Amino acid sequence: MIATCCPDVSAADGTVLSWGKGEDGQLGLGDSEVGRRISPAPGHGLCSAAPSSAERAPPGQTPHDDASPPRAAGGAAQAPPPRPAAAPGPDSPGARAGPPPPVPHRNPPPRPAAPQDRLTACVVPALDGKQIDDVICGADFTVALSRRNNVVWSWGWGDFGRLGHGDKNDQTVPRPVRGLASVTIASVACGDNHTLAATADGQLFAFGRNQNGQLGLGHANDSLVPCPVAALAGKKVTSVACGAEHSLCSTEDHAVFAWGWGRYGNLGQGDCDDRHVPCPVDCRGVPAAAVVCGWRHSAVVTADGDMWTFGWSKYGQLGHGDFVDHTKPKLVEGLRGCVAEAAGGWR
Secondary structure, eight states: OOOOOOSEEEOTTSOEEEEEOOTTSTTOSSOOSSOOOOOOOTTOSSBOSSOOTTTSOOTTOOGGGGSOOOBOGGGOBOOOOOOOOOOOOTTSTTOOOSSOOOOOOSSOOOOOOOTTOEEEEEEOGGGTTSOOOEEEEOSSEEEEEETTTTEEEEEEOOGGGTTOSSSOOOEEEEEEOGGGTTSOEEEEEEOSSEEEEEETTSOEEEEEOOTTSTTOSSSOOOEEEEEEOGGGTTSOEEEEEEOSSEEEEEETTSOEEEEEOOTTSTTOSSSOOOEEEEEEOOOTTOOEEEEEEOSSEEEEEETTSOEEEEEOOTTSTTSSSSOOOEEEEEEOGGGTTOOSOOOOOOO
8 A cells, every 4th residue: 555645735724735737627726728827816925826937838849748648538548659669779780880879867857837737836716715624636636625614625627527516527626516515524535537425424425437336326327416325324434435446435333335346356345346336345343444445456444453455466555465466355464453544546
């Protein structure tokens, strides 16, 4: 398990700052590849919301020069163009005599940022003074939660309904999720294209992409607005987590449930099948305190400080000393009794 780094952060006073790549409006600064500029919020000793001249792409360079591969219909990334053939080596036919070519830098110098990107932290004006408690990032979208004001905002790439606004439109500034206005939200989790929101009384709502059942609604249709996860009715959800296309939760009685994409055993069911509704995960009776997801792997942290992991392990991310996928939870022996928090990344 490794810590993930997101492009947004919430300061101690609830101010939200953002930086990084902003091609889909996920920075919440009012601009994207074709978006408009906004005026910076006054009174903060931080950068302007509009990019400085140093951050703009130089003449002759387009914002796509260092962007992600263009998306095809449905949100899939198209393959990048083929790289040019490498120059012949010193022993290749036709190689010229002379000094060898210079060895390229291991870390080539970064390219200038595109106009919608930010290289330094900027205040998100639309959330200034909103007393934000949590900021959560998905793939090219962001969600913010203010428990004190009981409001959830979302912005960024809106395909598949992952923002919960009833449409598939991108949002370049934070917008309240009206479908959650009537409940008190305690926590939020974001996957690649879906979002989960748990209420203070233990209900679970889901919205966004659902092609593998990651919303837990009993079908594989996307949801543009928050929907209650009926299969968990009567259970008080206390912890939620999203992988790329799977979901986990734990409940007040220390049970764990998993659903969605299960190709690598990341649902802990002993197989590699998808599940469209939450299914109990057998953690051998240990009291679960929290759940965590990586891209294709999962973890359960217990009240005793142990951690159990399962799913994809091509890079050893499960911590079991091997590269074997595990379809059922397995105790991480090297961390017995000492885990307080955990986080999952891609690998």
